[in-house]
Amino acid sequence: MIQAILVFNNHGKPRLVRFYQHFPEEIQQQIVRETFHLVLKRDDNICNFLEGGSLIGGSDYKLIYRHYATLYFVFCVDSSESELGILDLIQVFVETLDKCFENVCELDLIFHMDKVHYILQEVVMGGMVLETNMNEIVAQIEAQNRLEKSEGGALG
């Protein structure tokens, strides 16, 4: 199970926060903050895995993160997920974002927060990995976009 997916920038500003298990609002913020401090301390050339500790769920949970230019993508997962598998899943997610936004940047994540969520929903659903095939994900998103256009056209 994936417990949470967090995306924040180099300054710790959250860009995408998705929890698959309920935490009260303050705890969520605290988790984002502490996770940020944990990953910030780490150089780029050391391993991409961190033990969550008391942060989320206890010792069974791990933080797996990747750092792209200005953004950190952090997945918090339990022991039933493969570390390297998740590492590549992050890559799939980011590449999909790149395809959907045509050269994605932090701004896309800010201004199209809802779209980012829709894309994520096609990759991970309720904490379970739904689809890892990038073409399939993009196809789903495009189907939704067509809908948007047709409705927008009908209304506008």
Next chain:
Amino acid sequence: MSDIVEKTLTALPGLFLQNQPGGGPAAAKASFSSRLGGLVRGITALTSKHEEEKLIQQELSSLKATVSAPTTTLKMMKECMVRLIYCEMLGYDASFGYIHAIKLAQQGNLLEKRVGYLAVSLFLHENHELLLLLVNTVVKDLQSTNLVEVCMALTVVSQIFPREMIPAVLPLIEDKLQHSKEIVRRKAVLALYKFHLIAPNQVQHIHIKFRRALCDRDVGVMAASLHIYLRMIKENSSGYKDLTGSFVTILKQVVGGKLPVDFNYHSVPAPWLQIQLLRILGLLGKDDQRTSELMYDVLDESLRRAELNHNVTYAILFECVHTIYSIYPKSELLEKAAKCIGKFVLSPRINLKYLGLKALTYVIQQDPTLALQHQMTIIECLDHPDPIIKRETLELLYRITNAQNITVIVQKMLEYLHQSKEEYVIVNLVGKIAELAEKYAPDNAWFIQTMNAVFSVGGDVMHPDIPNNFLRLLAEGFDDETEDQQLRLYAVQSYLTLLDVENVFYPQRFLQVMSWVLGEYSYLLDKETPEEVITKLYKLLMNDSISSETKAWLIAAVTKLTPQAHSSHIVKRLIQEFTVSLDTCMRQHAFELKHLHENVELMKNLLPVDKSCEDMVVDASLSFLDGFVAEGLSQGAAPYKPHHQRQEEKLSQEKVLNFEPYGLSFSSPGFTGRQSPAGISLGSDISGNSAETGLKETNSLKLEGIKKLWGKEGYLPKKESKTGDESETPPIPQESTIMENVDQALTKKDQSQVVTQSKEEKEKQLLASSLFVGLGSDNTISLLGKADTVSHKFRKKSKVKETKSGEMTSVHNMTCSSFSSLSNVAYEGDYYLNTLQDRGDKELKKFSLNSELLDSESLTELPLVEKLSNCSLSTPSLFDDNNMEIFHPPQSTAASVAKEICLASSLLEETTEYIHSNLTEVCNNETISVSSYKIWKDDCLLMVWSVTNKSGLELKSANLEIFPAENFKITEQPGCCLPVVEAESTKTFQYSVQMEKPFTEENLSGFLNYHMMDTHSVQLEFSINLSLLDFIRPLKISTEDFGKLWLSFANDVKQNIKMSESQADLPSALKTLQQKLRLHVIDIIGNEGLLACQLLPSIPGLLHCRVHADVLALWFRSSCSTLPDYLLYQCQKVMEGS
């Protein structure tokens, strides 16, 4: 790829302006981007948190006004919602918008609905009350013909759905499993998996559909169903062994590249699918040779095919290795897997190194030589700049710790501990150090010093068990008394030195440990007087930084030392100081000390030296208060109600609606309920009342899905799985190969020393040799982690006892099971032989002897043994109560066992009219053997002791006497003193036993004495365990009588018990109760049952039970105040045990 997210916020204003004109075809979109854009721009422009807060509050209040305005269109609402999501993400409360999010999902068109659903799934949680409003919308959308709507509904269901509403959507989602579009089927599978997670009982019936999903023509759907299987197999692997073949076939196809190219990721076929399948296979093949054999081929192929070209192939390799080491071992595969681990460990990529260490940690218990191979890498990892790698290395070292390398490893751990600041790391590591120190400590000084470090670093965050265990270890001591005293003395001395250091602050827990030890063991000191110790403690007490809890410990220590001290002016000063303390607790302690101090003799009696381990005798029933209670009652005080009864009453008062018919209330505490009009039939009474119990169930704690770790008797360990592990352990590696390895290491060392080498290298080599000492050659067992087979210096006595009794039980189990099912004798015997490999040879011999014996017995005396097995089947719970007696002492020879069985046959003939227990030996010596069995007669328990004279000599005036026991009335049957017991004959003594006072289990002991030929008298003592159940008999009464009795009894106890699935219906529950507790089933009304029993001689006990889902509500009543509690306890035992 890293250039993807390269544009940064500094470019924001310019980019934003560019975005604006082209920003969307509709005006709405432009206005949306500008609003959200404005907000974002505003926030990024700000410098302080305070300003941000102000801005967002402004934004929120304007949003609040907009969303609640009636003129706001759904389209505007959609934009507002996105802004609300943004604010919530930044941590501001937008709860006023929740209801509007739901509204949007309900009423909007597709796009608006999508935002609505997203907002709902981000804002709310499963138990949020507003979520109920969404259920109807979800139901509607699930029935929609629009694919997108269906998908949205399925998505929201899998993210967030109220548990109690699952039945509303379940059939719709089940239908979706047959949907023509694979994306719908796939999402439906995951939604059902989610239901399985939050309410497993509700989706039990569709397990067959999961199987269909596994065979789906679309790979995506099949992959989704693997989530479910991984989970279910983790919970219960034995139920899915039949699917092993399918999983193997699927994996073969995937590995063989039979999937469409779409599924390739960096030209690796469906890597995530492979990972999932490998995990499933690992779980299925664990401890199961036959299943494991099915997968050897495919694992081999996976290893071969995974060419190392991409990160994700390492992921597959890692899973492969993990699986190979999880399943029943095959040497060929193990070899390949070990090579793979080498690739990981030696890889320059840190992620892979980390996983390599993890894999090593996992396999080290099976293959310690691997650690030797990689010892230099491990040493390097100890100094790795990445703390995560370091921690993983320490974890690995923790697994290979033994008595020889303990000091080096603990030193490394302490070094790491001093560097780390994270609480989680400290707690974890401190626990490990304490465990290792207890197990392998080389000497007293080291042990105490290590524990000092643990206490001062772990301090107040560490697990409370650590100081508790340490103190218990000191107090209970080990086998050698002088050694114990030295340890204690050393502890005292070291604490005194620590306390002498000025300006050092120790954690409170450490101070508490110190004060206890000083209080108990200062008497061991030669030089320092108790006064000096008291002075030190006094100084601490006056310190402001000490918490009041610690002060209580300190005062307790002073109190213990006071009787040993000669002068007491400091104590007096202390009393003076603290009798006026503002802390009431401290004042209390000070006054206690003061009063004790006035009577030194009393004080010495009360606080004896070094008696902390003596058992205290406590009158748990508080019988000395009986008079006081009676007096209180006679003056009109309300009788005491047990906690659960009070709670139930409280709950029933809190209820809004009263479902009970007025005037018939059973649960009312007073006497009104018992005076209900006689004309009303009892059946309706009870069912009316149980409606109420049903309601209460929903109020009570939900225990479903919570793993049961603690039972009445304490922690519920999983013994079976442990023995399973043992049997899985591969054959111990050949000693020669290990020796070779050591040799290699040594020669390597020699060579490297010959070649001139940097000093650093040499240090590493030295470290390696000290770390890996004892690995391999002689100590393979200690590598198996915590297998307690090696005798450790600091192992607690109690532990030894535990393991012994564990063995005894399993021995008993073995004998018992071989008795009960003869057909399995050979098989089971084999099984146990396997699992018990490492037990003593002597015992092994005995086992085989036993099973052989039974085999031969089964040929000749089949009917008899069948009878025996019948008997044990009908009364298994009673057998459980006398484990120990059934266990035959190892020295008993095969001949005597045979004799016993013959004996049993004669006894069986005598006593067929009553049920009775097996014959069990209670004591013996070289001439005589005493066995006993119980006959559960209708009016009493008849204990029969049969004395067999094994010698060829005559015994004179044999006499058997039972010690009088408080709870029993024992009546001798005639003929208990026999003038002569002839050679090789058997005589029996009979006693009838009545119970005076209820109890759960009691011992009945006695002795046998006799004279040998040469007139010297021999006495043999024995004891036997009697349980309450020995005195319970069915009570056969009519339903009417039950009703009358029920109303006349004042003592009742209620409890809900959760039943296992197999027995979750009334008939089987009643059957269990009838068979195991000997309750008489009087009547069954719907889902309620009435049962009755009597406690001999004639105390009736009534039980009303009711089944609701998988909960059994028990309600006992009796005229005896304690019987209901005891019955309830027995009931829980049998219901949970079966």
